[in-house]
Amino acid sequence: MIATKGYAVHNATTDPTPWNFEHRDPGPNDVLLDILFCGICHSDIHQARNEWGNAMFPMVPGHEIVGKVAAVGSAVTKFKVGDSAAIGCMVDSCRTCPSCKAGEEQYCENFATVFTYNSKDKQGNLTFGGYANHIVADEAFVLKVPGNLDLAAAAPLLCAGITTYSPLKHFGAGPGKKVGIIGLGGLGHMGLKFSHAFGAKTVQFTTSPSKIEDAKKLGADEVILTKEADWTKNHIHSFDFILDCVAAPHDVNPYLSLLKRDGVYCTVGVPETPLSIQAFSVLGRKHVTGSMIGGIKETQEMLDFCGQHNIVSDIEMTSFTKLSEAWTRVVKADVKYRFVLDCKAL
């Protein structure tokens, strides 16, 4: 067993505290990763505080994991000791259903996706995430990180990056298309970067005048302030795709009026309260959909794309001793634009 130090939550009312635990010894297909950095995702907080009602404790959060390969199993072919490598939101799946075979393991139709933490592996053991100094995973679910990327700033690509890359790619963001990004936070700022890099005309929606300049620097061709009266008026029927990166409940119907016929609104923000959709808002074959991270093959494609285009997340570094403060700021959306834990300071 691999003795590991990490930060764990032991019930829904606590923040993570130091905890010594063990990972399995690497099997023939496994990689042991020495974790360098782990991004802080809002979903870490939702899960640790059991806001989605599915928490299993003890929980070591963290699914934006970057590190160095410290050991490999005998059958591992993709990695050697010393390689930079990354683990995102999944560490296994059924691998046999149509979605898994299509490389969309996050939509495993046998509901057998094993998430990086707060999940049970095929042996029934709880999985533990990246707020720690080691992790063991099957190489099929471990990613290569292009050498030119800053490893700390690359960590959030594993969730915030793929979560926005996948739907933008799937729904055709590119030249000749007009794409809107709702919210400029951890997800939104990555969506903005990718949509711009794909060549789409990219519009940032925000309630904050203070974010206009940042949005333009990050790649927005236009910024629309959604707190102004009649803000939709000049933009009706003009968008091909709108990616909603906001987790707080808000009215999505105005955004639907901005879509062209057959246009798509996609949430990745996953508000806790249901989306309230007027039937009339979708009658012009406007689509409301949602997307969840991306498959392993597409995550590697995203990382390679980031290497080619020098895309990483804008981050603030933090440490385990400041974790409580960092979580508080994440909940207040007070971070530009993603906290990353320095796991070597554990």
Place this chain on the structure above:
Amino acid sequence: MIATKGYAVHNATTDPTPWNFEHRDPGPNDVLLDILFCGICHSDIHQARNEWGNAMFPMVPGHEIVGKVAAVGSAVTKFKVGDSAAIGCMVDSCRTCPSCKAGEEQYCENFATVFTYNSKDKQGNLTFGGYANHIVADEAFVLKVPGNLDLAAAAPLLCAGITTYSPLKHFGAGPGKKVGIIGLGGLGHMGLKFSHAFGAKTVQFTTSPSKIEDAKKLGADEVILTKEADWTKNHIHSFDFILDCVAAPHDVNPYLSLLKRDGVYCTVGVPETPLSIQAFSVLGRKHVTGSMIGGIKETQEMLDFCGQHNIVSDIEMTSFTKLSEAWTRVVKADVKYRFVLDCKAL
């Protein structure tokens, strides 16, 4: 002016009563239709009772109109006196925007669709529908009715028919696809007939055990009773497309669980209360959308398809003197499956 008799509603608290009014003289491109039959659509009642908040009075409802051409303007080429012809939900549009040019006039991006009643034409005059003995319309919005179809039973094709045909066609209902129809009423029974005729494996969802036999007769390969406990259990991830024909508010989230990844749920029932969609219900790129009737070109295609496959609506005949009773029964969903007014009995 064409002196016309009809049934009109004069305010939101009355049912239609006899009314004498006038249509414009047919212009060069116009057709004067001697109305034989008019289907009763639930939306007639919503609009006459101002349940959608946009009623304009006096209102002559009716947009499932079949009759004989009584006169044609000098430039009319498609019709001659004596032809069977039909008018559906629209009588004009801007004709210049991308949607109109694509033959999707119902989604006119200049919001210039002129509906058959409760709408204003380009001259600013109120339009009057098919609860009458005449109507005048531009031939571009008048349809040909295949000679083999029963004219009374063909009337509901102009709304209930095209409303279900269009999304089934657009979203690819056909061989190898599994399609669900929610609700077996005016819309649902047409959706069932079309999906079956397109060659899709067609499943009827209903709350009523009494409808099982009818659904099978109308083309259902399977009927799922949605009031049974765990009714979704054996059908998760199995549907390509689900067409929701129910106007009464109901929970759509269980149906979303039945869709495959990238599957589509489409409402044509247009409930008055918003659809309440859990973000988690759409995360597997499940689509929630809505569709409204169909374009003129597609409506003609649908009528021709009905001619080739001998498809009409299952109807009960009624008359103006029994209109109040018919409306009451429509609201109670107590009709198999569409009332048609005999307009010659006016």
